Amino acid sequence: MQNFDYQTPTRLIFGKGVISALPEVMKPLGQKILLTYGGGSIKKLGLYDKVKELLKEFEIYELADIQPNPKYNPSVLEGVRLCKENEIEAILAVGGGSVLDCSKAIAAGAKYDGDPWDLISYKVKAQAALPIVDILTLAATGSEYDCGGVISRTETNDKIGYMDELLFPVCSILDPVYTFSVSKKQTAAGCADAMNHVMEQYFTEDTTLLNDGFCESMLKSLMVNAKKCLENPEDYTARAEMMLCCTYGCNGILSLGNSASGWPCHGIEHALSAYYDITHGEGLAIITPRWMKHILNDRTVGRFVKYGVNVFGIDSSLGQYEIADKAIEETYRFFESIGIPMHLREVGIDESRLSEMAHHVAVNEGLENAYAPLFESDILDILKASL
Structure with missing residues (x-):
């Protein structure tokens, strides 16, 4: 049996209706939130409106259209820009694993002065990252309970699994009802x-x-x-x-x-x-x-x-x-x-x-x-x- 050093700091809130805990979860993290999501599915679910209502006391900025196999350019770079320009204090990822993976790279890049690819490619070790909370709408990747994500850089055909202990979500909100509409x-x-x-x-x-x-x-x-x-x-x-x-x-x-x-x-x-x-x-x-x-x-x-x-x-x-x-x-x-x-x-x-x-x-x-x-x-x- 091999030696190991293991810690999972992520809080899991699981079950029907647990999204009601969202304001309590977000409040200690800051007032300025970057809401990240993919296509229109969270709006069709009514989840987008629910989140906005629950967080009406917060200052919300948005990064939409994160694609499957999330892309360094434009999504990660645009997210980092939004975080720096608006002094974002926390990220709320709503969607599947791709949205969360992208948000993890943004969280580290927002606290780094150089090219975020330095972090993703392990050229430089992150020294800080924004806190991340997620509301999961697709059961697949497990990104809601780990410290990694996978980012694609189209121009070089690179797809890199990026892991850093700073990137565990603070909290993952898991309501299976939000997966009912998955194709x-x-x-x-x-x-x-x-x-x-x-x-x-x-x-x-x-x-x-x-x-x-x-x-x-x-x-x-x-x-x-x-x-x-x-x-x-x-x-x-x-x-x-x-x-x-x-x-x-x-x-x-x-x-x-x-x-x-x-x-x-x-x-x-x-x-x-x-x-x-x-x-x-x-x-x-x-x-x-x-x-x-x-x-x-x-x-x-x-x-x-x-x-x-x-x-x-x-x-x-x-x-x-x-x-x-x-x-x-x-x-x-x-x-x-x-x-x-x-x-x-x-x-x-x-x-x-x-x-x-x-x-x-x-x-x-x-x-x-x-x-x-x-x-x-x-x-x-x-x-x-x-x-």
């Missing part, structure tokens, strides 16, 4: 994203029985509840459990004491969505079973056996490789069953830039140190298998 596509992609977060922490060299149980239970919960959400989008119990799974999935609690995995599927997918701006969860679902198949060998087969038996209930009396192959096939079939396109060509990616992307991943993601080391040729093989 089937985004519900499925959110499930795939969260499942892959769990898998990236499960497939490691040094694990514990405790963490394995957490991960296996969470994977089963996500699969069961995602299907319920797709069948009945207003199933509160299913939406609530799925939301909580996503919240727990990426803050490190599932892997305390485990060895690091290197998060190889995320490393590969970051290139796909940086180059082609595809939906992150869909990219992960496409890559994951091909990565599994590629790394299956005598060293890793035991891990796949445990995964297959404990998550999918595959007969433990079968041969190891038969169990492993069935587990990989079951993973593929589940993603397919919830409507995710399972080939790169289906999301607009052909073979023309695979070599370029494989090189980009090999140079920038450090996957030679992953649970199963991946070099440029391995990454290219996985991408080709995903076509």
Whole structure:
């Protein structure tokens, strides 16, 4: 069991109607608030008007139109500008993980005198950040309970996972009702994203029985509840459990004491969505079973056996490789069953830039140190298998 140093300072307020706590949460943070959000969904939900009413005693500035795979330019740069020019004291992110990820980069950039990309690219360590509160409307990334986010820089095809302990939200307000209107596509992609977060922490060299149980239970919960959400989008119990799974999935609690995995599927997918701006969860679902198949060998087969038996209930009396192959096939079939396109060509990616992307991943993601080391040729093989 590995040593660790762990702290989660984020307050979670979970359940129906908990948005009523918003004024009490915001009051200690300051009077000038930057409200960040994406497209028009929070206005259709009535959430925008609700927030404005609850915070009518505050001075509110707004940054709208934050895109999926949030962009450094314009969103981060514009948010930093607004914060500095208006002496913003806190950020309220209302939306999904992309809005919150972008807000985290803004929070650090607002307290930095240089180019905010210095912080995102780890050239400079942030010394301060604005406090962040979020109201979540999409269960997926887990950004509401961690200190990281992913930012894309279109002109260089970079998509960087930016983490800093200063960027934990002060408070996350989680009402599953606000996820009722999430589309089937985004519900499925959110499930795939969260499942892959769990898998990236499960497939490691040094694990514990405790963490394995957490991960296996969470994977089963996500699969069961995602299907319920797709069948009945207003199933509160299913939406609530799925939301909580996503919240727990990426803050490190599932892997305390485990060895690091290197998060190889995320490393590969970051290139796909940086180059082609595809939906992150869909990219992960496409890559994951091909990565599994590629790394299956005598060293890793035991891990796949445990995964297959404990998550999918595959007969433990079968041969190891038969169990492993069935587990990989079951993973593929589940993603397919919830409507995710399972080939790169289906999301607009052909073979023309695979070599370029494989090189980009090999140079920038450090996957030679992953649970199963991946070099440029391995990454290219996985991408080709995903076509």
